[in-house]
Amino acid sequence: MKRLSLILTMVVIFGLLVAACGPKPTPEPEDKLAEVLARGVLIISTDPAYPPQSELVEGAERPADTKCSSDQRTAAELQGFDIEVAKEVARRLGVEPCFVTPNWDLIVAGGWSDRWDISIGSMTITPNRMEKLYFSQPYYTTPAAFFVHADNTTFTQPSDLSGKRIGFGVGTTYEYYLEGTLEIPGETIEFVVQDPVIKPYDTDLFALEDLSLGDGVRLDAVLTAQPTGAGAIADGMPIKQLGDPVFFEYLAAAVDKAAGKDPIPLILRVSEIINEMHQDGTLQRLSQQFYGLDLTSAAGEFDLDALGQFNQ
Amino acid sequence: MATEERSLQEPVPTSDPDLAVGLALVRRARRQRIIETIKVGIVWIVLVALLTFGLLQLRFDPFYIFQHFGFVVEGVLTTIGVSLASISVASVLALFGALGRLSRNPIAQGVSGFYVSVIRGTPLLIQIYFIYLGLPQIGQQLIRMGYRDLGELFTLSEIQSGILALSLNYGAYMTEVFRAGLQSVGHGQREAAAALGMTRAQMLRRIILPQAIRVIIPAIGNQFIAMQKDSALVSVMGVWEITFRANRFARKDSKFIEMFLVAATLYWILTIISSWLQSRLERRMARAYER
Numbered sequence: 001m002k003r004l005s006l007i008l009t010m011v012v013i014f015g016l017l018v019a020a021c022g023p024k025p026t027p028e029p030e031d032k033l034a035e036v037l038a039r040g041v042l043i044i045s046t047d048p049a050y051p052p053q054s055e056l057v058e059g060a061e062r063p064a065d066t067k068c069s070s071d072q073r074t075a076a077e078l079q080g081f082d083i084e085v086a087k088e089v090a091r092r093l094g095v096e097p098c099f100v101t102p103n104w105d106l107i108v109a110g111g112w113s114d115r116w117d118i119s120i121g122s123m124t125i126t127p128n129r130m131e132k133l134y135f136s137q138p139y140y141t142t143p144a145a146f147f148v149h150a151d152n153t154t155f156t157q158p159s160d161l162s163g164k165r166i167g168f169g170v171g172t173t174y175e176y177y178l179e180g181t182l183e184i185p186g187e188t189i190e191f192v193v194q195d196p197v198i199k200p201y202d203t204d205l206f207a208l209e210d211l212s213l214g215d216g217v218r219l220d221a222v223l224t225a226q227p228t229g230a231g232a233i234a235d236g237m238p239i240k241q242l243g244d245p246v247f248f249e250y251l252a253a254a255v256d257k258a259a260g261k262d263p264i265p266l267i268l269r270v271s272e273i274i275n276e277m278h279q280d281g282t283l284q285r286l287s288q289q290f291y292g293l294d295l296t297s298a299a300g301e302f303d304l305d306a307l308g309q310f311n312q
Numbered sequence: 313m314a315t316e317e318r319s320l321q322e323p324v325p326t327s328d329p330d331l332a333v334g335l336a337l338v339r340r341a342r343r344q345r346i347i348e349t350i351k352v353g354i355v356w357i358v359l360v361a362l363l364t365f366g367l368l369q370l371r372f373d374p375f376y377i378f379q380h381f382g383f384v385v386e387g388v389l390t391t392i393g394v395s396l397a398s399i400s401v402a403s404v405l406a407l408f409g410a411l412g413r414l415s416r417n418p419i420a421q422g423v424s425g426f427y428v429s430v431i432r433g434t435p436l437l438i439q440i441y442f443i444y445l446g447l448p449q450i451g452q453q454l455i456r457m458g459y460r461d462l463g464e465l466f467t468l469s470e471i472q473s474g475i476l477a478l479s480l481n482y483g484a485y486m487t488e489v490f491r492a493g494l495q496s497v498g499h500g501q502r503e504a505a506a507a508l509g510m511t512r513a514q515m516l517r518r519i520i521l522p523q524a525i526r527v528i529i530p531a532i533g534n535q536f537i538a539m540q541k542d543s544a545l546v547s548v549m550g551v552w553e554i555t556f557r558a559n560r561f562a563r564k565d566s567k568f569i570e571m572f573l574v575a576a577t578l579y580w581i582l583t584i585i586s587s588w589l590q591s592r593l594e595r596r597m598a599r600a601y602e603r
Contacts, residue, residue, distance in 0.1 A: 047550075055564045113448030260452075
């Protein structure tokens with residue numbers, strides 16, 4: 001009797017756990033692209049920490065007829081350049097875009113366990129990331145630039161920052177640049193800053209916040225995307241850009257190599273769509289809308305085949 | 313207590329001088345209590361004023377808070393839901409953990425001791441990453457071995473991963489709480505139960521647990537209050553609870569102080585409500601033992 005009730009309790013608990021996980025229909029499709037098309041939903045990861053690429057919308061209403069599950073976000077709940085690109089890609093695939101919002105470091109780490117299909121999140125193509133991910137044709141480029149406090153008068157060019165304290169977001173290309181290990185396919189990079197004291201931050205914006213405390217209070221400079229710095233200046237932060245951009249990044253969509261189903265057809269189809277969007281001027285229009293300048297032309301001419309992603 | 317209150321509500325003029333003295337004493341004690349409460353209240357008001365003054369020295373825009381706090385408030389239900397689900401599962405884990413620690417069975421003792429040691433010895437954030445990133449890899453191994461349905465169970469959604477991590481973590485800490493509660497029941501109670509011919513399970517269910525629960529419940533309340541704040545860690549997986557909403561919304565206009573103030577205030581309000589519920593529950597639990 002006593003044993004029985006104990007066993008019963010455990011069975012009930014186990015049952016609840018199983019029920020919580022829910023029965024998942026066994027998928028039929030052969031590859032990721034077929035799975036997305038059959039599902040009618042493209043699950044896209046985006047970290048809404050990087051305006052104006054991706055940011056939250058206040059007071060958004062979920063469309064009543066959405067196919068997104070309750071822990072996914074509909075297109076109405078987010079906005080920004082990446083989100084517009086993602087919506088357009090999904091539209092041309094003929095499916096609904098649904099978004100999930102894990103931290104950026106979880107997205108670039110790869111090994112997504114099929115929680116989402118694709119990242120459309122301004123990810124720079126780097127050899128490191130190519131070990132875990134397949135990249136699409138880039139949809140725009142971002143100039144990376146140093147920012148210093150507005151009161152500073154001693155620095156006139158990026159090379160003056162050698163040996164100084166420089167902030168950046170963890171896991172970003174700016175980190176690799178400061179370490180001197182950044183490689184961008186199709187670009188020769190000059191490491192003009194020698195032996196900086198590197199100060200990692202959760203995201204670039206926290207670094208900018210610390211920089212704005214005062215010249216040299218916590219940081220001497222921050223290395224981040226030019227549009228990010230320009231956005232912070234527009235929001236009233238007392239900082240300024242130092243010299244010309246130090247390198248350009250090619251930003252693309254990416255899929256997980258370790259996905260349960262072959263992701264190559266999906267990334268090839270998305271590359272096709274992005275090329276169409278370059279040619280018909282969609283991307284240029286969106287770039288003008290969000291950045292006030294055309295950041296897309298160089299990305300359209302990028303030679304994706306030169307990466308040799310699928311030669312294994 | 314109950315009878316005293318009733319007699320205070322209807323102060324019948326009584327001829328019994330002893331009762332009159334007693335009532336006067338009760339009234340005086342009550343008046344003193346009220347005065348004390350008022351004094352403490354004044355100290356609180358002064359402290360809140362000082363805190364507000366301190367916060368006003370920060371560079372922030374109160375009007376922005378007023379316009380946008382609603383977005384963060386929408387995360388309150390998620391925070392409460394995750395915390396409630398986790399504390400429930402954690403309580404079950406803690407009960408089994410404590411029984412294991414007190415058991416004479418070497419396997420049960422070893423398992424629960426190991427569980428408490430590993431979980432208490434590692435940070436919650438790392439446990440969250442292990443469950444979110446690591447479990448699906450075990451699942452994929454299982455799928456490769458042919459156990460597809462079982463393997464898919466290992467890929468938990470972000471909310472499920474968060475609840476599992478919080479439950480495992482708090483379950484370990486609460487194991488000690490439950491153990492203390494079970495041990496607080498006098499040995500005589502066990503002997504009496506054994507003398508009546510109860511089995512160990514009967515003894516546990518009818519004699520030990522009902523008495524232990526009185527010690528355990530207030531501690532669970534305390535853990536629940538702590539958990540509401542620790543649930544902020546699940547934001548790393550993109551669960552839209554209070555901290556995620558505050559943090560990510562702040563980036564839109566670089567209004568970090570504003571949004572973090574909103575989040576902090578919400579957590580504080582949740583804590584005040586929980587503490588109040590906890591003290592009510594405690595009083596209720598203590599009722600049977602009042603003289």
